[in-house]
Amino acid sequence: MSTSQKSSGKILSGWLAPHPPHLVYGENPPQNEPKSRGGWEGLRFAYDSCRKSMKTLKPDVIIVHSPHWQTVVGHHVLCVPKLSGLSVDPIFPHLFRYHFSMEVDCELSRVIHDEGRALGLTMKKMENPEFRVDYGTIVTLHMMNPDWDIPVVAISANNSPYFYDDDVAQEEFLKLGTATQKAIEKTGRRAVLAASCTLSHLHFAKEPNPELPEDMSREHVMSQSQYEWDMKVIEMLRRGDLDSYFKCLPAFMKETFAEVKAGSLTWMLAAMGVPKIPAKFHGYGSVIGTGNAVMEWDLGAGGLK
């Protein structure tokens, strides 16, 4: 598809699609070296509806924004046609050593880059073919589409909110969303978006059972207050009450160290035009204490133009 197919581009749906490597580990796909006895089924099975949706919608591209590709200077996009290799998670190497292979929609990447620049953002194209794609990107994409038969675009998370302050760069994530939406429209893509992040993000400081990481008898929410925060936010999203969501975002980030701080969800909502429609809830679960929800914004058969 080329940019000549103007104005037919649309966003079909957006997904809150968390990326704990435990989900891939629990599933035991052939790409992942470590093997498990299962675990985290509540979350893993929540992705089933997403997988079905990908088969039905057959989007041209899945665009993911990942908190685990942290960049200090601006926002980066993968821009190598084919990336493959072994991605070993530096934090959980015993759970995630994944042989990945992905086709990148470089034309769309370049237009996102250009549109971002036009809006005043610092943007960069990652063109090194030996780049090791981060586990956040891979886990989200695997859980959404384990067949890897849909091209992808991955966008980095500028880490200014973590380094400077919570509210730094939030405006930039909104602009990045707008740039993404414009690029989709210009390139004529039928796109699905993925915000690869957890909700509450305070977690255990030790592995509960190092001998059996998938020991579900040791998995639980980090705290009742963190759980209540997650439910409050999920409720707002289910109601489509994005005004309340954005209003409480600073407190949510501060009190639960919510990973939405990395900008993934803000980017996605902005790209979708901040749609005040009820998000569909597919499942919630904790992973080493963090709160994770799989949720869908179905923008309808016609998509959002």
Place this chain on the structure above:
Amino acid sequence: MSSKIIYAWVPGLPHLLKPELNPHYAELAGACKVLAEDFKRQNVKRILYYSTQWLSVLGQSVQMRPEVKGRHVDENWYDFASLDFNFKTDTALAAKLIDESRDMGLQVRAVDYDGFPVDTGTIVANRLINPDNLPTAMYSCCVYSDYAETIKIGSLAKKASETLDGVTAVVVVSGLSGRYFTTEIDWREDHIRDPKDDEWNKKFLAALNEGNWSAVKNMKADYCQAAKVDMGLKALAFLEGAGACVSGRSMKTRAYGSVYGTGAAVMFGSI
């Protein structure tokens, strides 16, 4: 059997491998090379790295793979930082580090995986200060170990090193002020982003040069807060535990400069 420990502090950003870009990078890289010569003169047998770029979250990690090799592409500086690496692990030291960590009640994981992404900082440091490819050990920087616990980790590193014959260089890989530029800059114009950070860095380095450990202790919290110091000075905590910060010792600055707005220094512990 006799054992001895010497200490160094080096920056770990890949810009040091591009000395042609900026005189600061050249000066810092040059000081690292002098450090390598010092190691040779001191007959260093092994290097123990503590890099603030190798993060662990659930407890501690120790590199245990006998040969760690591959090519690492930095996630930020990928356009000039495709870094080949080939570490020979001192497995005896690594095993001791694990034993001592467990004895201290820490949860620790031995890392032994093909394709494990060794952090940019350790690779950059090793390239500059270890031209003879001496055996190495690596201990992770646990996000949830606070300053006090990191001192304990440094002390277990000392204990582990002292069980081995010969000289061990304990090298922390870390930055100083952490206020990097958030937009693209001309490399030639790189400088400490905030003049106040520059003042703080110099004040800190002066105290280290004098071995004025009470002054260091007094300024530590304010320095960290004011200059957004890399990982809350955990590198210093590790050195402190490992025995570098005692009366009569000091950390001498060999070079100081900026890397993308942050503060960077090469320091060598007095012998």
